Amino acid sequence: MKRAGRWLSSLWLAGCLVGTGCSKKEEAPPHPAAELPAPDDTPAQPSGAPEGAVARGGEAAAKPPVAVGELPPEEPGAEAPSGAGSPSAGAGAPSGSGSPSAGSGAPSGTGSPSGGATGAGTGAPSGGGSGGVTPENPKNREWTTDAVSLDRRDVPQATLRSVRAGAHPDYDRVVFEFEGTQLPGYRVEYSKEPVVQCGSGNPVTLAGKGQLQVSFTPAKAHTDAGEPTVATRELKPALPVLLELERTCDFEGEVTWVLGNKSNAPFRILELREPTRLVVDVKH
Incomplete structure (x- = not known):
């Protein structure tokens, strides 16, 4: 009986090989998860330097470049001078016996001072609060028609050296x-x-309908000998x-x-230094 079974199995295998052949057992389809790419935790590296990048040398040259941020806008009043005047470095219309030193529009601290009624002086505001x-x-730098004031009663008396004026596209400057x-x-x-003269009380007549008074305290516009410092x-x-x-x-101060x-x-109003100035801009 066992021999008959073995003979039938051999006969079936021979027939399978001679005939159509036996197909292998089909494999199970792959799991969907096997088709996903392997996770990559490595951050992508830039193919080139970002716009505005600064190249770095030495050991740092092999590292990614550092992008430069946008520079802050200029402080108000940094425009080029304009207006008639003496041949000082700027083009404002200087007047007075003071030397034609910088007059300006940009806040002090950035760059060298330059002359004229609107020259680009340095960039940081004066009066840093020291001492x-x-x-x-900063609110005094905003455009307004209301009174603007700053009290400095305890500072030494300041001497006015020059007064000059010039025009800009959007405002006039003193x-x-x-x-x-x-x-x-x-x-x-x-x-x-x-408007009157402070000593005599005599009336003062000026052109225009707006009389903008600019008063300084403690200050003077004369020498110890009584000579005017502004001609x-x-x-x-x-x-x-x-x-x-x-x-x-x-x-009296x-x-x-x-x-x-x-x-x-x-x-x-802008406070500037190097040299020390107070700027009054009047909008067109």
Whole structure:
């Protein structure tokens, strides 16, 4: 019986090989997960330097380049000077007996000072608060028609050395330059009363409908011998908005100049140094 079974199995195998052949047992289809690529935890490396990259040398050259961030915008008032004036480094219209040193628009601290009513001075604002001195109020750099003031009663009396004016595409500029490194306190406002000379009380007539008073305390515009430090007390630059300037006070620690504007146009105040200046911009 066993021999008969073995004979039948051999006969079936021979028939399978001679005939159509036997197909192998089909393999099970692969699991879907086997088709996914192997995970890669290595971060992708840039194919090239990013835009604005700075090349690095030495050992750091083999590392990815470092992208440079966008530079901050310039401080207000860094535009090139314009306007008529003496041949100082800028083109503002300087006046007064003071030396034609930098007058300017950019805040101090960036770059060398340059002259003129709107020259690009250095970049950091003056009055950094050292030694108990009241620092500049950043809000005073905003355009306004309201009174702007900063009290510095305890600083030494500052001497005004020059006054100059110049025009920009969007505003007119007046620069008050002082001796030394410290600005006095100030108050800038449109006068609601007729303008008068502080000593005599005589009325002052200026061109324009807006009389912008700029007063400094403690300050003076004369030497110990009584000689004026600014040669002229009246300017007529005839700029788009600023038509005339006149000194109305140099008495008991106060110096006042009045700007005759076409109207009560918005203005802003900038404190600059190297040299020490207070800038008044009047918007067109």
